[in-house]
Amino acid sequence: MIGHAVARLRASVMAVVFGLTSGTGLFVATTWLVIRGGEQVGLTLGLLRNYLPGYSVTWPGAFLGFFYAAVVGGVVGWVIAFIYNKIVARRSND
Amino acid sequence: MLTQPANSNETADKSADAQRCVIIGAGPAGLTAAHELLEQGHRAIVLEADHQVGGISRTVEYKGFRFDIGGHRFFSKVEMVRDWWDRMMPDDFLVRPRLSRILYDDKFFDYPLKPLNALRSLGLLESIRIGISFVTIKLFPYREEDSFEQWVSNRFGRRLYEIFFKTYTEKVWGMPCSEISADWAAQRIKDLDLLTAVRTAFLGNRGSDGKVVTSLIEEFNYPRLGPGMMWERVTEVIEQRGCPVEFGNRVERVNHSDGRVRSVTARTDEGSREVFGSNFISTMPICDLFEALDPPPPEDALQAARDLRYRDFLTVGLILACSDPFPDNWIYIHSDRVRVGRIQNFKAWSPEMVPDPSKSCIGLEYFVQENDDLWSMADDDLIALGAQESASLGLIRTEDVIDGVVIRMPKAYPVYDRDYQKRLDVIRAYLEGLPNLQLVGRNGQHRYNNQDHSMVTAIYAARNIAGADYDVWGVNVEEEYHEETSASQSNGASGERLVPQRLEESRAARVLRDAFARYDAIALGFALAIPTAFGLFAATAILLIKGGPAVGANLTLLSNYIVGFQVSWAGAFIVLVEAGVLGFGFGWAMAKLINAVVGWQERALIRRLERHLVFEALDKKVS
Numbered sequence A: 001m002i003g004h005a006v007a008r009l010r011a012s013v014m015a016v017v018f019g020l021t022s023g024t025g026l027f028v029a030t031t032w033l034v035i036r037g038g039e040q041v042g043l044t045l046g047l048l049r050n051y052l053p054g055y056s057v058t059w060p061g062a063f064l065g066f067f068y069a070a071v072v073g074g075v076v077g078w079v080i081a082f083i084y085n086k087i088v089a090r091r092s093n094d
Numbered sequence B: 001m002l003t004q005p006a007n008s009n010e011t012a013d014k015s016a017d018a019q020r021c022v023i024i025g026a027g028p029a030g031l032t033a034a035h036e037l038l039e040q041g042h043r044a045i046v047l048e049a050d051h052q053v054g055g056i057s058r059t060v061e062y063k064g065f066r067f068d069i070g071g072h073r074f075f076s077k078v079e080m081v082r083d084w085w086d087r088m089m090p091d092d093f094l095v096r097p098r099l100s101r102i103l104y105d106d107k108f109f110d111y112p113l114k115p116l117n118a119l120r121s122l123g124l125l126e127s128i129r130i131g132i133s134f135v136t137i138k139l140f141p142y143r144e145e146d147s148f149e150q151w152v153s154n155r156f157g158r159r160l161y162e163i164f165f166k167t168y169t170e171k172v173w174g175m176p177c178s179e180i181s182a183d184w185a186a187q188r189i190k191d192l193d194l195l196t197a198v199r200t201a202f203l204g205n206r207g208s209d210g211k212v213v214t215s216l217i218e219e220f221n222y223p224r225l226g227p228g229m230m231w232e233r234v235t236e237v238i239e240q241r242g243c244p245v246e247f248g249n250r251v252e253r254v255n256h257s258d259g260r261v262r263s264v265t266a267r268t269d270e271g272s273r274e275v276f277g278s279n280f281i282s283t284m285p286i287c288d289l290f291e292a293l294d295p296p297p298p299e300d301a302l303q304a305a306r307d308l309r310y311r312d313f314l315t316v317g318l319i320l321a322c323s324d325p326f327p328d329n330w331i332y333i334h335s336d337r338v339r340v341g342r343i344q345n346f347k348a349w350s351p352e353m354v355p356d357p358s359k360s361c362i363g364l365e366y367f368v369q370e371n372d373d374l375w376s377m378a379d380d381d382l383i384a385l386g387a388q389e390s391a392s393l394g395l396i397r398t399e400d401v402i403d404g405v406v407i408r409m410p411k412a413y414p415v416y417d418r419d420y421q422k423r424l425d426v427i428r429a430y431l432e433g434l435p436n437l438q439l440v441g442r443n444g445q446h447r448y449n450n451q452d453h454s455m456v457t458a459i460y461a462a463r464n465i466a467g468a469d470y471d472v473w474g475v476n477v478e479e480e481y482h483e484e485t486s487a488s489q490s491n492g493a494s495g496e497r498l499v500p501q502r503l504e505e506s507r508a509a510r511v512l513r514d515a516f517a518r519y520d521a522i523a524l525g526f527a528l529a530i531p532t533a534f535g536l537f538a539a540t541a542i543l544l545i546k547g548g549p550a551v552g553a554n555l556t557l558l559s560n561y562i563v564g565f566q567v568s569w570a571g572a573f574i575v576l577v578e579a580g581v582l583g584f585g586f587g588w589a590m591a592k593l594i595n596a597v598v599g600w601q602e603r604a605l606i607r608r609l610e611r612h613l614v615f616e617a618l619d620k621k622v623s
């Protein structure tokens, strides 16, 4: 009756938004380096292969990177929403 | 001749007397209504049960010493009311400095509470307990905020609630705080919470616009001879203008037929009399009014009125042979050793409240129930009790008490219990069938109102009779109302709005609240902290497990932001903690920022809607 409603996060929406943003972000970052070209393309970005097996700063790597980042981003987005909603529910339970 | 005998014939009903407004009660609301009706060119008569004007806002004189029913400050956020008071008494207002403290556990605490002063007096151990209970309630607040206990605890923590709110509130209302509706707390201490109070302690008392708010807390207006002086003055004015105020007229029957009130029957010392009118304004308690309706209302409405609860009040006035017992205007007594709830020092309100400067007079306030042991106690015993209690608190010496007087005030406080609002809904639904009867004022509407709001309801009722269309019940419903707000900040009563629709409005408010939902900053803090912390922990751990010659040369660069970080197992735990803290801070700040912007947008929308409503209503009036 008093105060404001507390906003909830929709986990599926968060997963899609985080997934698409991360996937597109890594895809653009990779293709940008590939298009610019040069001697040693994307040395630092290429280190991501430590976490994303098979990833490289190449055209096929850009597509694989999109896939990986979309999955990881999606999971992170979903987890953020999940944790947030759980805490909100817990805090207003007593 | 303004009145008719009870058995006068029907033609009297048609006479000129019937073309006036009959006002029940000569308290602030009744007298203000009469004044406004005269301003609007209408006729009125005021019937008062008592032999003195002012109702609860009267000043009682005893051997030249003056006593209020509680001290009555004249403060209002409503400009119209402030102007009205000034016009009525241009030369007789004093601006008084305010000092009021709480007496708890034999220690004085400033009131309004000042955190530093409070913590100093409470001591270190108690302060830590308060801090812990505050953090606990912030993490795990009550989900429902229906009761006073839940509302206050959610804002101040349970411990502070127990020390500063529970005992006194229960003394005043005579029931557990868990049964008192949160509305009352929301109205009286709205927007004030511990954090605000602490900020105030350090930064001074600033409103949201950054202006320093001092006026209402530190000083207030008070008529030289007490509030009764105002209402005696108003009585003189309206009587001069032809509106009689008739004392000793207790309205006992309200006669109605065909959806209109026709007359009221009042009991006087000489018998009963019937007074006719075309319109009726009642300030008498709703329960008495519904008992008086003839024919009686349907059972559910009558029962709803009967079930409204009140708190009664008695003041033991003591005359003291000392010039200045204590510096405060009043002291709140939080101790449960004594039954007195608050003590007024009337000379600190106005020096003219005492006829002899070497003496003083105090008022001990007992919150009681009509016919309970205190109410029924003999006056002499009450005076002895008052003297003994104030001496035991160390405020006076018993030998200084030279005389005393007892003033009983039934139904001083309309009680906001859990169901009062539902009852009022039933009552109001019935009253819609009697459009020429308007209920105004404190007990008239069962509202915990001050004089100003009682007056606004009365002014609106009078203007309705002159053709306006105000919702008298809309005054002071959801309006921000607490003393800590500067007088200039608001136009005051929500009744300033033209014809607000209570039900519609609450539905709209609900929609607005959902549309402008706020983020939970703590939850968003944790929600970002956990993935950030564990994400970076995992990133470090993966590199360590994979091994190799120069492990994590690039990831080590994080040490620019994470103090002490390196790609090692120790570093993994360091990043777990620090990234967690950073993630939390980021999430928390993000939520706060979003909420601030959403709040700003919401307020802007409401302002636009209000403006739109006003223009729409004005358009209607102009056309």
Ligand SMILES: Cc1cc2nc3c(=O)[nH]c(=O)nc-3n(C[C@H](O)[C@H](O)[C@H](O)COP(=O)(O)OP(=O)(O)OC[C@H]3O[C@@H](n4cnc5c(N)ncnc54)[C@H](O)[C@@H]3O)c2cc1C
Binding pocket: B024, B025, B026, B027, B028, B029, B030, B047, B048, B049, B050, B053, B054, B055, B056, B057, B069, B070, B071, B072, B073, B074, B075, B249, B250, B251, B252, B283, B284, B285, B288, B313, B412, B413, B440, B441, B442, B443, B444, B449, B450, B451, B452, B454
């Ligand atoms: C302890 C205390 C402290 C307060 N302090 C302040 C303050 O500091 N500042 C402030 O602005 N307000 C204060 N108030 C509130 C203020 O007293 C009320 O808001 C105000 O008096 C209400 O005016 P009213 O005309 O609505 O009702 P009342 O003052 O109750 O007047 C109603 C009148 O109707 C008469 N009546 C009742 N029944 C009948 C009947 N059947 N027939 C004829 N007449 C009848 C009564 O005798 C009374 O005269 C305080 C109240 C209390 C109890």
